[in-house]
Amino acid sequence: MRHFFGLLLGVVVAAAVLLGGGWASQEAVRGAAQSIDPAKDTRLLIAIGVMAAVGLLLALVIACRVSPLATFLPSMALLAWTVVYILDVSRAASLVPAGASVQQDLAEAGRGMLTLLSTGVYGMLGVALFVPVLMPSRWVRADGDDDQEEYDEGLGY
Numbered sequence: 445m446r447h448f449f450g451l452l453l454g455v456v457v458a459a460a461v462l463l464g465g466g467w468a469s470q471e472a473v474r475g476a477a478q479s480i481d482p483a484k485d486t487r488l489l490i491a492i493g494v495m496a497a498v499g500l501l502l503a504l505v506i507a508c509r510v511s512p513l514a515t516f517l518p519s520m521a522l523l524a525w526t527v528v529y530i531l532d533v534s535r536a537a538s539l540v541p542a543g544a545s546v547q548q549d550l551a552e553a554g555r556g557m558l559t560l561l562s563t564g565v566y567g568m569l570g571v572a573l574f575v576p577v578l579m580p581s582r583w584v585r586a587d588g589d590d591d592q593e594e595y596d597e598g599l600g601y
Contacts (some may be wrong), residue, residue: 446585455582457505458496458518461569463553468494469565470556506573512582515573522570529561580593 447590471491475482482488505514540554562564576582 445532447511447513450513451517453505453510453514457501457514457573458521460501461518461522461566462557463550464494464498466556466560467491467549467553468498468556469560470552473556473559484586502569502573506576509582512577512579516577519570519573520564524568525561526564526570538594 468491471488472495475485475488475491476482480488482492525536525539529541540557541550542554543551546554555567559560
């Protein structure tokens with residue numbers, strides 16, 4: 445059951461990184477290009493808050509003892525998109541939500557996604573999210589510590 449919840453958490457993490465991180469990075473680039481003071485622009489403050497929330501979510505998923513599927517799903521999405529970008533830039537760019545029929549904030553998030561993809565941030569995050577999957581202790585329940593104590597007592601030393 446914990447792996448099912450880990451899978452759902454992985455979908456949430458992937459959406460937060462792609463949509464939230466994409467939108468926030470696009471707003472940060474806009475603020476830097478126009479030399480906007482963050483204290484005077486509410487939208488820029490919200491973007492900084494979204495970046496902090498996405499960073500906190502990533503840190504919690506990487507550091508806490510949740511199912512490794514919570515990091516595996518977003519890592520595979522980010523790494524696969526990075527590989528597609530390396531092999532064919534136009535195909536990777538076609539996966540971004542864009543066009544006249546897309547809401548403006550979602551289109552801004554798409555432009556931010558392209559920025560993060562082209563600068564290699566998604567590849568770096570994909571590797572960082574994949575490392576917890578390689579730890580065997582993440583695949584086992586935490587309540588297995590009682591068995592280890594019983595084994596130590598039976599050694600006869």
